[in-house]
Every structure is written in C-alpha cells, then in structure tokens.
Amino acid sequence: MVLPDNDFGRHTTAKLNQILDRHGRNAANLLQILHETQDHFGYITPDAITCLAAQLAIPRARIESVASFYSFLHLKHQGAYRVLFSDNITDRMLGSQALMQQMCQQLWVEPGRVSEDDLVSIATTSCTGMCDQGPALLVNGRAITRLTHQRVQEICHLIRNRTPLADWPADFFHVSDNIRRRGLLLDNQQTPGNALRAGLALGGENTVAAIKQSGLRGRGGAGFPTGLKWEACRNAPGTARYVVCNADEGEPGTFKDRVLLTRQASLAFEGMTLCALAVGAQQGFLYLRGEYRYLLEPLQSVLQQRRNTNLLGKNILGQAGFDFDIEIHLGAGAYICGEESALLESLEGKRGVPRSRPPFPVTHGYLQQPTAVDNVETFCQAALAVQMGAENYRAIGTAKSTGSKLISVSGDCPRPGIYEYPFGVSVREVLQDCGAVNARAVQVSGPSGICVAENEFDRKLGFEDLPTAGAFMVFDDSRDLFEVARNFVHFFAHESCGFCTPCRVGTSMLKQSMDKIAAGHGTRHDLAEIEHLDRVLQTSSHCGLGRSACNPVLHTLKHFRPAYENRLKSLDFEPAFDLDGALARARLMTGRDDTGAHLNAEES
C-alpha cells in the first residue's frame, strides 16, 4: 500500500476503500468518489489522490486534472468553513458585496484566502440559483438564503465558535419555492405512474410518435424537438442506451428546476422512465448541480418510493423486460457541464469539456452509446404530454412552441419567483404580473440570452421570437446596464473550460477591457477592441459558451451604448463632454434608440 503503515495511513485507506466500494471501484464515477473524499477529509489530499490512483489504476495526474476543473473540489485546505457568496448580478443588486465585505472584516480574512487559523475562507461563486431569495451563499456546500447584516453577523458568530453546521438554525437553510403563477405543470396532481401507464398502453414506438405529435421542444433553451431526439436515440445502433436528465441549472438567473425538483420530482423521473420506454434504455442518470446538494436526499427518497411502487426497477408496472433505474450524480460547480456533451464527460468522471460534434449524444453519448439528454422541465412536460394526449397538449401555447414554460423571475420587482405561462406570453405581461415598475431592461434566458430593452417589451417568449431557458432578470431605471454586462463577462471568463484558445483567452481579454472601462481608463479603441473580440469568439469558439460570451456586451452596446461611452476617457480625441450621451435621457423618455436618435451614428 502506498500510505504509511500507521493509524493515520490505515484510517485513510480504510475510508477510501469504503468510498471506492460504494462506487463500484469504477473510474467513471471519479467525480462522485472525489465528492465523498472531500466530504470526509475536508479537501482532496495528496495522500488520498495517490491512494485513489493506485486503487482505480489510473494516473494520479488524471485525478488532479479532474478535481482542479471543478470549483467545488479543492486540492488545498480551504478552512473548516468554506463560505462562497453567490455573485450573480441579482445578488449584487440585493447588496451581496457589502455583506461579503462585512463578513471578511468580522472574521479577519481576505477574500479568496484561508484565515491564519485555518478556520474559514470566503470567496465568490457563480449564481447559486437562489435569485428569488438572495443574497445567498453556500457554506460547505449548503445554501443559505435571504442574507442580511443581522444574518451575516450570526453566521460569523457560529463560525467563530466552531458550531457544527448541523446545529445552525434551520431557518438559515430554508429555501422557499415562491410559486407565483401556476399552469398545467405546477398544478399537476396526478398519481405517479399514470403517464407511464399511458405510455405502456401506447408502446415505445408510439410514445415517440406521441411526443413528436405534441410538438414538445427542449426546455433547456435551444428548443430541439424532443420527439426527434428520442427517435434518433431509439434508432441509433448501440449495445446499451441511456437517459440523462440535465439538472445542472447553471444559467445565472434560472431556478425553475430547483422548484420542479422540490415539487414535481416524481413527474421528472416519470418523464425519464417514459423516455427509457421510448428509446429502450435500462439506465438513467440525473446530473444534479452541486449548488442543489441539499436536494440529493429528498430526491433519493422519491426514487426509492418509485422503486417500492414498481415504477422503477425490474419489470416496471408488470411489463416483462421493462427494466430501468435512475442514479443521481452530483456536479461540482462548473457551468459548462450544463452543455450536454460536457455533462456526459463529467458523468464519465472526466473534466467537463464539451465534445466535438458530430457525433451527437443521440448516437454517441454516455460511454459512446446512444443517449437522450433532456432538461428537467422537458421530462416533466413529456410526461404531461403523454398523459393528457398529444392533441390536448398541442392546444396550449403557440404553433411552434407548444405547452407551458416556467419562468424564473428575479431582479427589480416586488414578487420574484416562479411563473408558469403558456408559451407566447409577452415580456410586458410578465413584468405586470411580477409588479415591476420603471423596468428599463430584462435579461431573458440569462447572460447567454438576450437583453430586451423597454421598446421591445411586447416581444413574446417562445421559439418564434424570444427563446428562453427560463431566466428573466428585471432591471429598473436605477440600474447601470454596463455593470450588468460587466458582471456577465466576468461570469463567462470564470466559467470558460479553457479548452479552446478563443474562449479561454478571449473571455479574459473581454474582462480586461470591461474592467478598464469601468476604472475610467477606456477609450473608443476599447469599444472597437470589444467588438473585434466578439467576432472572434462568435466565429471560432468550440461551444456555445464562447459564442454567447459576448452577447451581454453586444446587446447592451446596442441598446445602452451611452452607458459605455459615458465612461470612456476619450472618444478618439473628441471633447470630453459627450453630446450623444447627454441625449440618453431624452432617448429613454421617447423610447427611441434607433440610429437617428444618436449624434455620432448620424455623423459616420
């Protein structure tokens, strides 16, 4: 054995062997093994890596390589309490930066550093999916919501006294569902198994046909027709087939899957089982984002209930040969794993780097076998579509966007939370329902989506006009849209996987340029530089992350150019007074932002 033959060495080895046994000593489960190793030892120690490498017969460099990819896995001690403040723009708008500063001062620690006594470290992390009840943070992976100065003070007190997390007030960890508007999905009260019985009555092939007939499209944002995906997976040659539920809800401002997995988990699993019937899969995975770690045990008990009632396992609902079960894998803080091929890599225990496509996951997915990967909401909707019948389902929504959509509303509005609408609802209607006043812009579908300005509020959510994965962040007229875009640019730079040159370097350069402008040193040259980077990222990035990294800047530059230009030190030797910027208010009042409403655009 590689470890020293003393009490410490023996304890480490014994513990790691337990963890390895629980995961079948399979290197494909490396990410799950590393999670548990860290849970036990506090971080992934060099000893543990050497031991795991020997036991799994893989190079230790591969373990380091995988662990270092994920934000929530650590190769160095991070203190007994690891505090991560959610750094989405909505958290910032609710005062997260001041709260983090307060905590750092009270605990005598610099952001990003571990305290001298190894007690605590404080840093930021990407959106934790609690935008409707922020500011939020994670402490040792557990979500705490609704932070106030009072609450931060109490947390500091608990940390200083080394109070175990289990003894912290339960109220800190309370996550509200905040359901504000219900539709067919959130109203669902069907007995588990009903959709599956309907599917079994149809048979696999006709279930695919029914899904095609229903017009259901993927709810993750891209809107690929679900029926076509299932059909391609069903028809692809392979030795095994897999169903994967993407619950890596990482797009900042999105939290609808959190609520679905809390309220309608059984329906999501039912959709997955239906998919298994349709494509002929025996194994399913739910890839749960690390930020939702607190949902793991409740989800596992839902799975157990379904096994107990023969909705999972062998010969499901008495159908001979219909065997299917679902395993939950935990992510570890990597937004890119929401991209389906990166998710599959992660599921195989690797770095979450998007694959080159083609081939696509429907033919070469998990372990290179045909795999259907769908979003949590898509599986729920699929179950509903089969249960209520394709024609009834089609009647809801619009011609090309059938059914309903869950919208995660956050930002400047008195009623943030989950709103379910039939597709085709306008931005203005959502704003009215959530009580937003003086809204200036809405970021639809998160940083990689579209920034919609006031003059476009009549645009409709749906694949015909504004496709969305569900995020809906509202900004009122007190907000600086430049700062919003800068926050998003920082997000993309932090989440770039680093595989391809344009995204790895380009997102950092974009961040540099935005920071330079924010610091008051920008010139028009920097705006040209940003536009140049945008083109490079869009044309040559390996995946959608790089291609959409410039969206926030492009969209805010289009609608709110003065927010940028007001900050520039020089407009190519033009006078310091910005005539065009001075008209910004007038443009806002008249709702005009066309070229005729700009001075410099007219000149050039």
Added chain:
Amino acid sequence: MTDTQTFQLDGATVPFEPGQTVMQAALAAGQYIPHLCYHPEFKPHGSCKLCTVKANGHTTASCTMPAEAGLNVESNVEEMNSLRRTLVQMLFAEGNHFCPSCEKSGDCKLQALGYDLEVHTAGFRHLYPDRPLDASHPDILLDFNRCILCELCVRASSEVDGKNVFALSGRGIAKHLIVNAESGLLKDTNIALTDKAMQVCPVGVILKKRVGFSVPIGERRYDQRPISAQALDDAPRQSDAGGSCAACEGNP
C-alpha cells in the same frame, strides 16, 4: 476515379477517403491549412482553432470536421487569416514568450506561424502569468512559460508511450500543464529521453538539456522554409493522390 469523393478547398479539388477530416484530406493532397494542435500522428481534438475554415459558409475547425462530398471550404481568405492572426496574438499574450532568448527559436511552430501569417503587432495586453520552471530532471527542462495547452505531450505520453507523464490541470485561463508525480516534479516521473512526448512539443516547453544551441539560430527548421511548406512535408501523403503537385516541392 469516378467513385472518389471530393470537396473544394479554395477552388482546388481535394479527394478524400471516408473517415478523413478536412485537414487530413487537405494535407494529404498537398494543400496547407494553418494548424498548431493538430499532429498527423494523433487523433485531432481541435482546441487551438488556428485551422478554422468556412465550410459551406459555417466556420468550423477543419481538423475535426469530417470531410463531406461537395463541401465548399474557404481557408486561405483574408477573413480566416485575420482570425488566425488574432488567435496567434492571443496565445502570445497568454503565456510568456520571449523569442530572442528562447532556445526553441527557429524551431517553434507558434513563432513560425506568427511569421507566416504576418503577425506584426502584439494586439493584446500580455497577461504575464507566473509559471515557475521545472529543472528537477537531470536531462530534461520544463519551461511552462511557453505552454500553449495543445495537449500534444499529454496525448503522446498516454497514447504512444503508455506513461501518462503529462496532464492538464485547472480551468479557463488558469489551465496549466502538470506532471504525474505527488511531488509535482518531473524527476519523480518515469519520463525518458526516448519518449514520443519529448518530440511533439510545438513550442519550447519540453527541452532536452545541454543541446539547446547545437544547431545555430539561422539554420533551424523554420529559418529555412516557412511552416506552410514544412507542414506539407511532415504530412502523410496519399499514395493514390496521383503524381506530383507544386506544393509537394515546397512551393505553395
């Protein structure tokens, strides 16, 4: 000849065998597409994006793009070359590349591409990352400052040498090369001078000690001929591609 499938590359007809990528078919036919992380002996993975082309109007990495009959590929056009210049500038800005003091100067693919693509300016503010050297091994020096993260050494060590001496660690701009040892030092790995991993570094990261200047500057690989000509010599040629072509003589 009638059943041979072909595609168009900058107006030239390029034959291909099923399973070949655009890059593989192009090189085999004596047509050069700039590239950095692609190596004819390894499975392409398409990370550097230098080989980006327009295929039927869509930009894509040609090293991973499967060749298709009738495809119209544009490579040697200003739009693509301008993109490549920016990518080269990005790689220069990301690491610490001081060509005049680098012993790989003249043999370095990044530098050669810079010359060939006529990259005349820095383009970006340099990031100047802090990347310590590893001189622990008696015969081999690792200078991480020059790493462009092409993963060729990772692939060579794993696929050819069967050793897994190298791996990539970290994410995004913090991504970096590591070695397979608990100490993190090359001396504690089983690397050997004869390994394939010793031969594939396109830049000056993996260096054999004490021979750095045995070939004088001015007489090195890319001092003689530009990389666009050299790359065609290195590429495996199609036996049935038929006769000679101007590019094969090194005059693209």
